Amino acid sequence: MPTGAPNVVDKPWVDPSTRSRQRSNYSSLILQFALKDFKIRYTHSVLGYTWSVINPVIFFGLYYIVATNFLAVKIPKYPAFLLLSVVLWNFFFEGSSRGVGSLLGRADVLSKMVMPREVVVYSALLSAGLTFVINLLVLLLLLWATGTEMTSAALFFPFMLANLIALTLGVSLLLAPIYVRFHDIGYLWNIVLQVGFWMTPILYSELNVPERWRWIVWWNPVARILVDSRRCLVYGLYPGMRGFLLTTLYSVGILLIGVFVFRRLQAKVADYL
Amino acid sequence: MVAVIEMENVYKTFQIPHEVHTTLAERVLSILRPMSYERLEALCGVSVTIEQGEFVGLIGRNGSGKSTLLKLMAGLLVPDSGTCRIRGTMCELLELGLGFNPELTVRENVALYASILGYPRSELDSRIEGAIGFADLERFKDVKLKSLSTGMHIRLGFATALQADSDILLLDEILAVGDGEFQEKCIGTFHDQKRRGKTIVLVSHDLTQVETFCDRVILFDQGKVVDSGPPRAIISHYQELLSGGRKKTGSTAG
Secondary structure, three states: OOOOOOOHHHOOOEOHHHHHHHHOOHHHHHHHHHHHHHHHHOOOOOOHHHHHHHHHHHHHHHHHHHHHHHOOOOOOOHHHHHHHHHHHHHHHHHHHHHHHHHHHHOHHHHOOOOOOOHHHHHHHHHHHHHHHHHHHHHHHHHHHHOOOOOOHHHHHHHHHHHHHHHHHHHHHHHHHHHHHHOOHHHHHHHHHHHHHHHHOOOOOOHHHOOHHHHHHHHHOHHHHHHHHHHHHHOOOOOOOHHHHHHHHHHHHHHHHHHHHHHHHHHHHHHHHO | OOEEEEEEEEEEEEEEEOOOOOOHHHHHHHOOOOOOEEEEEEEEEEEEEEEOOOEEEEEEOOOOOHHHHHHHHHOOOOOOEEEEEEOOOEEEEOOOOOOOOOOOEHHHHHHHHHHHHOOOHHHHHHHHHHHHHHOOOHHHOOOEHHHOOHHHHHHHHHHHHHHOOOOEEEEEOOOOOOOHHHHHHHHHHHHHHHHOOOEEEEEOOOHHHHHHHOOEEEEEEOOEEEEEEOHHHHHHHHHHHHHHHHHHHHHHHO
């Protein structure tokens, strides 16, 4: 048992609700939560972590067969095109669903222990990020196997990833505290994601979208990131600078809104958990 | 004496939505109506000061506001009005079970809580072992928590919180469980904590325990502090309150 009488007199008065910020080792807490989450997810399965690869690979195969044979999609370098899109979309899908549900899902801890509540959102995203990293490795393998040439344009890809992460985090921080109060958000977000899958050029190219529907791609931030990622990674072309800046503005804007809303609502979260 | 917790004129109200839609039509129509809420006034104008080295018991009927007050002290809830302030480090152990994860092992759970409580990194391992040792669970260190009994869960939670070695300890109904041997151990620990100038706030329904341990008892009723003072006097006041309530219901029933 550690010793030493407390010298409370010297310590400053604090508002207990600000206490969480002083006490935890932020980054290690996020990592711990994410790793435990990842571990628990595969705890009763024989194949374990392999599922995080099997899942996207199977869907990639399915989409590939449907798109090339049934829908007669003709896009150059389609395997790389499709796998990249599926991997990016999967991260957005998994990250945002986990992130939006994270506060409610961790109600057991959050209603009993004082800790920075955003930690739970970050770790949900990190846990989805672990799957994402594995999937990206599979993607690199496919790019290499199909002999896709990398150009200096590929250097833009990390920026696209940063945008995607900012966007996913922004959505999660924005919706997670609202979800605690209104469970409708869960159903709503589920629908948004399902509609989003078809309204985002994942299986098809943005060029397949008729002119008068193009605004859907234009205003959909995930679509913008997908289109530019394919340009720079699969086709070796630079993204348009204006478009790229606009995408960045978009993602960072949503992130800032998310941070703002989360800060405003987080104090009240425990009332509804 | 030096105050370590100060709460002044604290109000806390919960809004609980009414959910009485018996038919499908009602359910559909209820979307159009604004939701109606029950206002539950958990605390109305509570002022409490707790001083360093005190061992304070909070007693009262279910729903009298004592657990809410503890959560406000911990900073889990924010008051609607009034001020709360504390000084020194604090550790809370609220409600049974602590929110441990049943799918993780004993050691993993303690390690996770150690991170939340912010143990210093250099002492992390020794304190984790210390907590497991105090709870007498070395044998089950690498066993998933779900295979342990409820009593063991609570022992582990208490042991983990103790290892935080904070200036103030908030405890909600944790002593009622645990076998005789462990309770003995807890008593020893409390004396030790007291000697070292630590402050403990305890919510309990076990009046014998409250009388044995506490220097001061605060009695709550309907979200207000009714009485505060030495254990014996306050406990008998509480018993009067309880029997008074019983008489009333008895007379209406009879």
